[in-house]
Amino acid sequence: MSDNTSYQKIVSFIYETGLLNRFKRSGFDFLGSGNQNISSHSFRTSIISYVLAKRLGADSSIAVLLSLFHDIPETRTGDINHFQKKYIEKDELKAVSDIADNFPELKELPEMINTFNNGESIEAAIARDADVLELIFTLKEEHDTGNHQAEIWIKDALKRLKLDESIKIAETALSVKSYDWWMDILKVNR
Template identity: 30%
Template sequence: MSRHQDPSAAVAAFGYEMGVLKRIRRSGWWQAGVRDPESVAEHSLRVAQLAALLAAEENGDPERAAYLALWHDSQETRTGDLPHSARPYLAKPDPRAITADQTAELPEAAKSSVRAAVEEYEARETLEARCAKDADKLEMLLQAVEYRSVGVQHVDRWIASARKDLHTATARRVAEAALRMSPLSWHDR
């Protein structure tokens, strides 16, 4: 028998779990000297926004790309944010398996929707999934530039990593533009 026989209670419980993302910090930034890095939820919001913009410019479905991006780090409620320096010591958790556990109690439509989004994002076979992944890397690049602008000195490896992993032409152009401007350029217009 399931813990949440009431579908509404299952959605509410899942909502509480997703709220944990607001408290999990992006841990890799601690290694760069950032004392209070952004949360996974803050990161995911800008990733979803950027994914929509990239998809629109690449003639894809902005809504789908944003939806995929919303779920791309949702598994971190169970694992925390693992920095890249952990890779040699830990096997990468399977996002699909974590998502299956997280969504097990959800009503069928909600469960299928989240699982399909995570599957599509992880497979990277659709334009929208590639835009969502590029948005993840682009967001990291923007965050690194923002941290650098307030005095964090050791962010070059994050910028280089993000640039190397961009696949769409739009994301590459946006990254190059972002590196030539101040994070406050939007304010100076």
């Protein structure tokens, strides 16, 4: 592969990942509020993974990488929500295999997606729980700004958490208002 071809593949991949800035998480259309894009979801999921991995003594680098890349297939498959999954089957492995094809820097991508989806290692379990926790945090923010339907979604999401540490974080997140952190800093009387 010529050096120019290598740079072209890198540039193409980076532009492709830019789609995740524009692609909205499709479930929010059903919720009736919120417009989170996939990139912001993946970013906060990665932050949550880092914290969980540190607390659980797992390899935070692996957990963060799994979280950072877990939605990369959606550049080609789109974000298919839980309702749509009843009717649509997406082939994430084909999507990431096509992305990684002839791209040595991404040769681990299909394995990362498989690891995330299987959830068998502690780092994969952390990344999967972080994915759900990020949804719970976002739903709580929607609830706190007036969307009471979010409460139903939160109850469903809580059932998907596997790790005790994740459950404790979710319970704590649900016991406060999503804006308490900054009001406490400013000592705002409520």
